[in-house]
Amino acid sequence: MKTLKRDYVHVTPLPDVATVLELLAGWFEDYNVHHPHSGLKMRSPREFIAAQTATA
DSSP states (O other), X not given: OHHHIIIIITTSOOOSHHXXXXXXXXXXXXXXXXXXXXXXXXXXXXXXXXXXXXXX
């Protein structure tokens, strides 16, 4: 949650709840598909899972 707030919520104008709800799905998609994670060796969760699946 801290990363979501820092990288998405705090840098986006959010005038109302409807705006947040519209943006939320896109934020999660970006976080899981594109956002690098230091704990995953700077890969996104999808990249990390794909690499694990390919080697298994």
